[in-house]
Amino acid sequence: MDDEPIVRWYWIGDHLGYLGNLLADHAVIALVPVLIGLLLAVPLGLACARFPRLYQPLSAVFNIVYALPSLAVFVVLIPYTGLATQATVMIPLTFYALAVLLPTTVDGLRAVPDSVRQAATAMGYGPWHRLTAVELPAAVPYLIAGLRVAAVSSISLASVGALIGRGGLGYLFIDGFQRTFPTPIVAGIVLIAALALAVDLLLVAARRLLAPWAVREQGAGA
Amino acid sequence: MIRFEGAGKRHPDGTIAVEGLDLEVPTGRITVLVGPSGCGKTTLLRMVNRMVEPTSGRVLLDGADVAKLEPAKLRRGIGYVIQQAGLFPHRKVIDNIATVPYLLGWDRKKARARAAELLELVGLAPETAKRYPFQLSGGQQQRVGVARALAADPPVLLMDEPFSAVDPVVRAGLQEELLRLQSELRKTVLFVTHDIEEAVRLGDQVVVLREHGRIAQLADPHTLLTSPADDGVAAFLGRDRGLRGLGLRPAKAVRLRPVGEGLRHGGWELVLDDDRRPIGWIDRAAGATDLQPVGGYRPDADTLRAALDAAVLSPAGVAVALDADGRALGTASREAVLAALTPVTMTKAEPAEPSASAGSAKSADPAAPEDPADPADPADPEEPADGADGGR
Numbered sequence: 001m002d003d004e005p006i007v008r009w010y011w012i013g014d015h016l017g018y019l020g021n022l023l024a025d026h027a028v029i030a031l032v033p034v035l036i037g038l039l040l041a042v043p044l045g046l047a048c049a050r051f052p053r054l055y056q057p058l059s060a061v062f063n064i065v066y067a068l069p070s071l072a073v074f075v076v077l078i079p080y081t082g083l084a085t086q087a088t089v090m091i092p093l094t095f096y097a098l099a100v101l102l103p104t105t106v107d108g109l110r111a112v113p114d115s116v117r118q119a120a121t122a123m124g125y126g127p128w129h130r131l132t133a134v135e136l137p138a139a140v141p142y143l144i145a146g147l148r149v150a151a152v153s154s155i156s157l158a159s160v161g162a163l164i165g166r167g168g169l170g171y172l173f174i175d176g177f178q179r180t181f182p183t184p185i186v187a188g189i190v191l192i193a194a195l196a197l198a199v200d201l202l203l204v205a206a207r208r209l210l211a212p213w214a215v216r217e218q219g220a221g222a
Numbered sequence: 223m224i225r226f227e228g229a230g231k232r233h234p235d236g237t238i239a240v241e242g243l244d245l246e247v248p249t250g251r252i253t254v255l256v257g258p259s260g261c262g263k264t265t266l267l268r269m270v271n272r273m274v275e276p277t278s279g280r281v282l283l284d285g286a287d288v289a290k291l292e293p294a295k296l297r298r299g300i301g302y303v304i305q306q307a308g309l310f311p312h313r314k315v316i317d318n319i320a321t322v323p324y325l326l327g328w329d330r331k332k333a334r335a336r337a338a339e340l341l342e343l344v345g346l347a348p349e350t351a352k353r354y355p356f357q358l359s360g361g362q363q364q365r366v367g368v369a370r371a372l373a374a375d376p377p378v379l380l381m382d383e384p385f386s387a388v389d390p391v392v393r394a395g396l397q398e399e400l401l402r403l404q405s406e407l408r409k410t411v412l413f414v415t416h417d418i419e420e421a422v423r424l425g426d427q428v429v430v431l432r433e434h435g436r437i438a439q440l441a442d443p444h445t446l447l448t449s450p451a452d453d454g455v456a457a458f459l460g461r462d463r464g465l466r467g468l469g470l471r472p473a474k475a476v477r478l479r480p481v482g483e484g485l486r487h488g489g490w491e492l493v494l495d496d497d498r499r500p501i502g503w504i505d506r507a508a509g510a511t512d513l514q515p516v517g518g519y520r521p522d523a524d525t526l527r528a529a530l531d532a533a534v535l536s537p538a539g540v541a542v543a544l545d546a547d548g549r550a551l552g553t554a555s556r557e558a559v560l561a562a563l564t565p566v567t568m569t570k571a572e573p574a575e576p577s578a579s580a581g582s583a584k585s586a587d588p589a590a591p592e593d594p595a596d597p598a599d600p601a602d603p604e605e606p607a608d609g610a611d612g613g614r
Contacts, residue, residue: 115304115305115308116309116310116311118304118308119304119307119308119310119367120310121273121297122271122273122297122300122302122304122380123297123322123325123370124294124295124296124298124322124325125325126294134310137312138311138312212354213311213354213355214312
């Protein structure tokens with residue numbers, strides 16, 4: 001690698017289409033699990049808020065899953081879902097996203113002031129109706145905060161999938177390492193960071209849009 | 223009418239919140255439950271809309287046992303206002319107010335139109351509609367809370383310390399607003415507070431509670447202040463209950479010395495402008511030329527307490543009665559204010575019909591049972607006496 005420059009621009013110019021495909025694959029592998037995680041976290045979180053006894057065992061399970069090394073989980077899954085398939089990478093990532101999103105959902109629902117809950121009950125909301133129509137919307141800022149963490153960590157984790165042949169931009173790291181050619185590695189890092197930043201900005205914008213009332217509230221501690 | 227029949231609440235751990243209470247909350251009146259924390263007042267309030275289920279006895283709403291009514295349906299017919307307002311943070315003010323109409327299935331347009339009406343009714347500017355609760359002050363949030371409780375026009379309103387989290391000035395404004403609203407709407411209000419001052423100010427009937435929801439006294443505010451049932455109630459009312467009682471009586475009863483009879487009170491002279499608006503007092507006896515501030519009150523709107531306060535604060539010891547435009551109607555010495563108390567104090571106390579009598583004591587222009595003094599009555603024996611000793 002002695003004379004090899006950090007970036008050979010011509011390589012990037014020659015591989016734009018290839019990089020684009022990897023980026024798209026990476027985004028799908030990393031973000032679909034977050035979306036599925038959200039879709040699972042909301043009903044599970046609502047159930048935990050309604051029946052608090054559920055929360056301890058559920059969060060224990062997801063914490064244990066979260067502690068498992070991703071590579072080990074990939075290897076366990078390969079016999080069932082196949083080598084180099086999206087599913088093999090996306091299933092563990094879904095669990096990781098869920099491990100982040102379930103606590104934030106439950107915390108968000110619990111953070112709704114008691115006075116709000118009582119007022120809702122007193123106006124004739126039943127327990128489920130109150131959870132979905134009052135507490136869940138009020139928990140949106142928490143949900144989005146959780147999504148930001150889950151999305152960024154999922155984007156970063158997805159590259160590990162390259163080790164089993166399906167890691168989106170992660171493949172560039174293996175490629176660059178095997179050929180002692182740093183350009184793909186740099187391109188991969190930059191693209192992953194750019195993807196994470198773009199998704200994060202999108203989520204911040206979503207928060208402004210979905211919860212305009214929360215922008216100042218949290219700063220004021222009201 | 224709300225009726226508690228031996229309503230009691232014992233917690234699962236055996237502690238007793240309320241032992242068993244009998245109480246009638248008359249229709250169209252404000253009944254205040256007042257007592258120290260732990261007396262079970264909030265528990266009692268919540269029995270009405272089934273947020274607490276009594277473990278003994280029952281609660282009747284217009285004759286129907288609330289335990290037999292479906293909670294959600296029952297609650298949509300009862301307005302509820304709490305201390306922290308409890309507004310939905312994610313909904314604009316207008317949609318917060320329209321909550322119950324939405325739940326009742328009104329169409330959006332009608333519900334919002336009704337909410338806009340209520341916004342105005344509680345004294346908030348129309349542009350408040352589009353704000354979120356966090357953009358409002360505490361007092362404004364409480365107003366929205368009241369508007370929301372009234373949105374579906376429920377006949378019954380439950381209020382649980384609704385004004386205790388706001389500062390005293392805002393609280394006084396909200397209390398006044400509630401009385402004004404009530405004079406229009408005539409709801410059956412059950413109001414919980416730990417503040418005896420508030421209880422006396424708002425209640426047509428005041429229920430003083432001891433621990434476990436035992437009634438220490440049930441009376442109209444005037445009776446409560448003048449004849450507390452026992453030492454415990456008297457202690458709860460505080461040492462200045464006599465003075466506070468003045469706050470329930472209209473200042474109209476004070477006999478005035480008309481301005482036309484001269485503006486000198488002892489050595490002091492009241493200086494008026496061309497429109498008969500007072501400018502200040504001058505201490506002629508001391509040969510002073512500087513003006514001292516005037517203590518004024520409105521006989522048609524203020525209470526005896528305000529009149530006495532004005533007289534106490536005045537350097538000449540004389541309060542100036544003002545009309546709505548600030549013009550002097552006459553003067554009232556401290557003695558004249560106190561004289562308004564003596565002969566008529568007890569005529570309003572009718573323990574048999576507490577709520578009816580108390581209603582008159584609070585309204586802005588009460589049909590006071592005693593004949594209010596005619597301000598133009600020159601034959602007032604008090605007047606020369608108080609004027610004479612004003613100087614040195």
